[in-house]
Amino acid sequence: MRIYFNILLVLFVFLSFNSLANDAEQYKGMEIYKIEFFGNKVIQNDRIYNLMAVREGEKFDDEIIKNDLRNLYKTEYFYKIDLLSEIVNDKLLLVFRFEENPILSDLRLQGNDKLSDNDILDVLPIQKGKLTSRDKLEMTKSIVKQFYLMKGFNKVQVEEKITPVGQGSIQYELDIVEGDRGYVKGIVLKGSNQQFYRDILKRLETKTKWVFSGITGRGRLSEDIINLDRSNIRSFYLDNGFVNVKVSKPRIDYIESKDGYLVVFDVEEGDRYKVGTITFAGDLLDDKDLSDYTTLDESIYFNLSKMQQDIENLTIVYGDESYAFANIDPIFNQDDDLKQISIKYNMEKGEKYKVNKISIFGNTRTRDKVIRREIKIKEQDPYSGTKIKASKRFINRRGFFESVDIKEIPSKDKPNYLDVEVTVEEKPTGYFSIQGGYSSVEALLLGVQIQENNLWGYGKQLGASVTVGTVSQNFLIDYGDPYFLDTSYQFKMSLFRRQYEYIDYDRERWGGTLMFGKELNTWTFADIKYRYENIKVDDLTTEATEIFQERNDKISSVSFGMRYDTRDNFLDPTRGISTSLSIEESNSYFGANLHFTEYSGKFSKYFQVTSGHTMAYSFESAFIDFRNTEKRLIVSERYYLGGPENLRGYKFARVSPRRTLSNGEFVRIGGNKYVYSTLEYLYPLALETGLKGILFVDVGQVYEETEVVDKNPWDMKKDIGFGFRWLSPVGPLKLDFGFPLGNRKSDESKYEVQFSFGSVF
Known part of the structure; x- marks a missing residue:
């Protein structure tokens, strides 16, 4: 028996691959009869085996081995892997020898007097009880320092101490010198035209200190943010025709008299250029006038952001023709005499693509189907840039995710096909709240509400609320399914009980609703709703009996509604329109003794003024036509305004017609x-x-x-x-x-x- 022992892998992967390249030739085509693991104490053999592609009984392939080693190192479970081989009866035995990264048994912070342990630990990439690589520890040290800088601290120092505690475990300690928290007291733009000063300040993330800085943190000095603002200033000038602008590295000066910092940017504006001619060359589309999809023209100053948006628009146009990887290359011609920038877009269509596989990542709670039903393109469909962009918007508008990212990657096994990878970052979708209201003359109103908008990850809603005050008691439970039985139909139901002691009478109402809806198209919905409600009005004051009557009324109604909704987010919209119209009928045919027809409508529009700034306008109105009332005044279905949901400067239900x-x-x-x-x-x-x-x-x-x-x-x-x-x-x-x-x-x-x-x- 002839035995060869060769160390094929050492600590550095680069050197390991060279060793494999040298020895792989003699193993080529040899059968792997056994794979063994040695040295792994925490990570089980089954876990390692599942991470690898090499298998017993298969032929040796050095590329597969290299990929397996890469994947094993990526897990950060190991800091060293040795691969040994043994030839037995013309077959190959592979032995993987592992040295695992240590377990972080303890993590300590010292010197952090101004920031709490929880604040710092929340941003760290390491956790106690987990295997921890040296790279992760270096990253942790850097993140702590950057975190302090982002919080406005300066001259921050972070030192680490690693102490072995038992076999394969370490204690990691960070000693922090926090430095001083400084505030910006002024921002100077030297060399900048005064007419641009206010507009530039609006673009800057750095702000000056104000009266509420102790609460809001505005004006805290952060060198990282100041350096970022250097790019923000340059972007402003490039969006206003100054194509040769130069912005120096910012200078930060301490002003003792103001006990704060002055931030100075030196700007060389250069000449201002307008847009010259815009032309298109290369692989043009026969049935498209590409100029219809661009916003830059000869009447405006050159604007880099608009040009980038034009390139994105053109990419989508080509993408809608299934050219998934169309390349649009802008070629500039700068005329210094005419002060013009002409642009020639060179178009390269590339190949047409179809969608092969759609994969979803990051959804640890939300079910795949909840995300898939918002994706507007299907597997085996021709690629469409518009549908991909719309899919991101529709996934995001559910309000379940902090971020949504969609990538298109060419398929390895199928030419002219691509895989779509959707990666989401989930956020809390439920809340428990204690609510209250107060005015200078009215008692406190307290309530408890629990709401889940992504029930068990299926995208359904379930909520319950109870409010109790000196004059009211309310109970509500509601349930909704926007994709009832996985169809385009909607279903909602609610049960409620409400009691209110008005100044002149008491009212008690209980009942419920059932609603079925249908998506007519992307933005339009129709619904039909049934409502049953029992209403009791009693305990009238002596004076009120001149106007009202004690009575039990019963509503049994059917309503029809239409809704148009383009909001980018149902829970926290920043742009879009929401419009609804409905008509409700209650009569004896439905079993009611209170007869009426009610018409209502609402319109809301949201504008994103700038990033983080939203303007919202809303208008609503309603009219109810009572019938067969025998001249009595129906108070249970009449309208009142005032309170937290409408006229916020007035007490609840105090805006109303009066009778003397x-x-x-x-x-x-x-x-x-x-x-x-x-x-x-x-x-x-x-x-x-x-x-x-x-x-x-x-x-x-x-x-x-x-x-x-x-x-x-x-x-x-x-x-x-x-x-x-x-x-x-x-x-x-x-x-x-x-x-x-x-x-x-x-x-x-x-x-x-x-x-x-x-x-x-």
């Missing part, structure tokens, strides 16, 4: 029609903490049967206000302050406050 009683007092009777509109501006206050501010203006009014809707909004109730939205460590926080405008009635306060807070899961 014989004793000179009044009662609020509600209206049979109303209009309401609001304009909101949402903006970031502190990006790193997620704190946002909101400014709002509300306008609305409620009218009774004899009144006509005001055509002039100034004749309606109005309020302005501000508020805050914050995803805090204990959950989402909402706080609004509303201030009525115009003349106030005696029972209307100068301001109102609403708040809610809770936790996500």
Whole structure:
């Protein structure tokens, strides 16, 4: 028996592959009769075997071995792998000898007085009890330093200490010198035209300190962000025709008199260029005028961002013709005399492609089918750039993911086919909240709500809420399935019980709803809903009996609705339109004793002003036509405004027509029609903490049967206000302050406050 022992792999993979290349020739075509593992104490043999492609009984292939070694190192389970071979009876024995990375048994932080352990540990790539590579430890040290810099600390020092604790385990300790937290007190753009100063500042991530910096963190000095702003300044000039702009490395000076830092950027603007001619060459499309898909023209200054968007648009045009990897190369001609930049787009179509396989990654909770049904292209379909882009938007609008990324990769086994890889990063989709409302004259209202928008990962919604106050009690449970039985139909149901003690009477209502809907096309939906409700009005005050009557009413109604919705995110939209119209009929044929027809509509539009800044406008209105009332006033279905959901400067349900009683007092009777509109501006206050501010203006009014809707909004109730939205460590926080405008009635306060807070899961 002749035995050959050869060490084929050592610590460095590069050298290992050279050794394999030298020895592989003698093993070529030889059968592998056995594979053995040695030295692995934590990682089981089965786990290692599943990571490898080499198999017993197959012929030796050095490329497969190389790939297996790469894959094993990628796991970061091992810091050294030796491969030994033995030839027995003209067959090959392979022995993999492993030296595993150590287990991190303890992780300690020292010197972090200003940032908590939890804040730092949340951003680290290592965990106690896991195998940890040396590269990961180096990365950890770097991340801690960068994290402090992002938080506005300067002169940060991080030292590490590695202590063996038992066989194969280590203790890792980081000693941190936090340095000082500085604030920016001024930003100077030397050499920049003054007319651009404000616009450039809006593009910068670096901000100056203001009165709320202690809360929001605005103005904290961060060298990394300042260096990033150097690119932001250059991008501004390139978007405004200054193609030769130069921006120096920023200078940071400490100003003792201001106890803060001055950030100075030196700018050489250069000449300003307009767009010259735009032409297309190469592989053109016969039935397309490519200029229809570009925004740059000779009437504007050169804009790099617009040119990049034009290239993206052209790529999608070619992609819709199945040219998945079309190459669009802009060739510039700079005319310094005319101050013009001419662009010739050289088009290369490449090959046409079809979709081979669609794979989904990152969804540890959400089921594959929830994501797949939002993908607008199918396996074996011709490739389409528009459908790929739309798929990303539709997956994202569900609100289940922090990020969505789609990659197209040529298939290895099928020419002119590509694999689509969808990678998502999940985020919390449920929340538990404690809610409340307060005003200067009204008692506290408390409530508890639990909501899950991605139930068991199937994309269904389930929620329940209970609110209790001095004048009200409410209970609600609701369930919804946007893809009922995996079809394009929708199903929703709810059960509720509501009690409210108005000033003049008490009202109790209980019942439920059932709704079936259908997706008509990408943006349009239709639905039919059945509602059953039992309503009891009693405990009228002596004065109120002049207007109202105690009575039990029963609603049994059917409604039809249409909805058009292009929002980019159902839970937190930044752009798009949402419009709905419905008509509801309740009569004796359905088993009701309260007869009416109700018409309602709502329109909302969202604009993304700049990144993180959203403007939202909303208008809604409704009208109800009561029948067979025998001249009695139906209070249970009448409209009231005021409170956290509409006129935020007024108390809940206090905006209403009034009737004067014989004793000179009044009662609020509600209206049979109303209009309401609001304009909101949402903006970031502190990006790193997620704190946002909101400014709002509300306008609305409620009218009774004899009144006509005001055509002039100034004749309606109005309020302005501000508020805050914050995803805090204990959950989402909402706080609004509303201030009525115009003349106030005696029972209307100068301001109102609403708040809610809770936790996500």
